[in-house]
Amino acid sequence: MTGPVKWTPLVLFILLGSALTYGLAKPDTTNIRSKMIGASVPSFTLPPAMPGLPGLASSDLATGQPHLVNIFASWCVPCVAEAPQLKMIADAGVPVMGIAVRDRPEALRRFLARNGNPFRAIGADDASQVQMAMGSSGVPESFVVDGKGQILQQVIGPINPEDVAGIVAAVKTAR
Amino acid sequence: MKRLLLALALIAAPVLADSDLPPAPLADTQLPDPKQEAQAQALMETIRCLVCQGQSIADSNAELAGDMRAMVRERIAAGEKPAAIRAWLVRRYGSWVTYDPPFDRVTWVLWAAPVLFVAAGLLVARSSFRRRRA
Numbered sequence: 001m002t003g004p005v006k007w008t009p010l011v012l013f014i015l016l017g018s019a020l021t022y023g024l025a026k027p028d029t030t031n032i033r034s035k036m037i038g039a040s041v042p043s044f045t046l047p048p049a050m051p052g053l054p055g056l057a058s059s060d061l062a063t064g065q066p067h068l069v070n071i072f073a074s075w076c077v078p079c080v081a082e083a084p085q086l087k088m089i090a091d092a093g094v095p096v097m098g099i100a101v102r103d104r105p106e107a108l109r110r111f112l113a114r115n116g117n118p119f120r121a122i123g124a125d126d127a128s129q130v131q132m133a134m135g136s137s138g139v140p141e142s143f144v145v146d147g148k149g150q151i152l153q154q155v156i157g158p159i160n161p162e163d164v165a166g167i168v169a170a171v172k173t174a175r
Numbered sequence: 176m177k178r179l180l181l182a183l184a185l186i187a188a189p190v191l192a193d194s195d196l197p198p199a200p201l202a203d204t205q206l207p208d209p210k211q212e213a214q215a216q217a218l219m220e221t222i223r224c225l226v227c228q229g230q231s232i233a234d235s236n237a238e239l240a241g242d243m244r245a246m247v248r249e250r251i252a253a254g255e256k257p258a259a260i261r262a263w264l265v266r267r268y269g270s271w272v273t274y275d276p277p278f279d280r281v282t283w284v285l286w287a288a289p290v291l292f293v294a295a296g297l298l299v300a301r302s303s304f305r306r307r308r309a
Contacts, residue, residue: 032225035269075194102194102238127199128242135267137225137239 031156034135034143041069041149042133046123049098050105050112056097056123062149066174068094068167069143070119071131073101074111076139082158083115089159090118092168098122101131101139142167146174193238201248202241208252215248218257221274222247222264231274 036042041058048055061067070086072079090096098119100108108122125131134143134151144153144167152174159167206212219233226237232244250260264272276282 030228032268032271035265035267073194102196102242104196107195126196127245128239129246131239132243132246132264132267137268 032137033156034151034154036135036151037154039151041143041145041151042130044123044130044133046099046125046130049100049103049122049124050108053117053119054121056099056121058149060097060121061145062147064147065095066147066171067145068096068171069099069134069145070096070140071099071101071125071134071136071142072140073103074107075103076101078158079140080111080115082140083118085159085161085164086118087116088164089168089171092164094168094171095120099125099130101125101128144170144174198238198241199245201245201252203244204248206248206252211251212248214257215244215251218251218260219244219247222261223272223274225268225272 041061043058045057046055061069068089072082086096096118098121100122103124103126112119123130131137136143136154138156140158142155142159143151144155146152153170155163155167206215216233220231222232222243224230224232224235224237224240224243226239227235230240232240232247247260251257261273261275265277270276270279270282276285278286
């Protein structure tokens, strides 16, 4: 073997090694986006998560009015950070519906008393089944749903102050 | 002071972002029918956990993995085929969620690579043996 041919395996090996090292040093993003964007909200009926507020069913999301569906939990720390932004969104006239994942009524009541209650309804998703059906993989996550019950957008992680205007606009322009 | 901090760090427990609800009934309980349980187990070993990415839901201690195991067992017990449950999850999370990736436009290289590597190896071996004989 001569010249370039002789060195090809070594060069290939170095290239492969660099690619793998780069992959280890800069791992892929860990956010898993829902593939349900553009699809209808899967059919579900969740009981009320706490006394005093109604539960949530998929039919509540196909009433002709767009909604923001927030998947959250009282045991979730980033959900506390997100609470003021949800309040702003609700104050802007956006109906915010909650799905409480693996939560207890008492814990939820304390959470809302401390952080404010932006929700018109909260469904209790005690075994994460609706969360999975929506293609959500953690809390908090939010979905913009149009008036026909179609999922338009997914927000992964807490809604930050700079996201509020965009989300309000997204819900208001959805029909 | 340093030592005190170290001692505190040693006994400190991480704040778990976990609920205090008990695991779903079928998260850690086998199905009564061994054949169904075997089906469920085989499927769970090839479904990727959404929280501890890199573990299967059979291996992961994450609460969501428990809820996913419960979902798998419930559906198997209700007579659903494992392939249908896998398809349900792939519809929601993409092929990312399965350790048994489908053969498609993106993944064909995975399946073809071994054959291609063996073919390339044979070619290299053939040419080098021939040269040595000459």
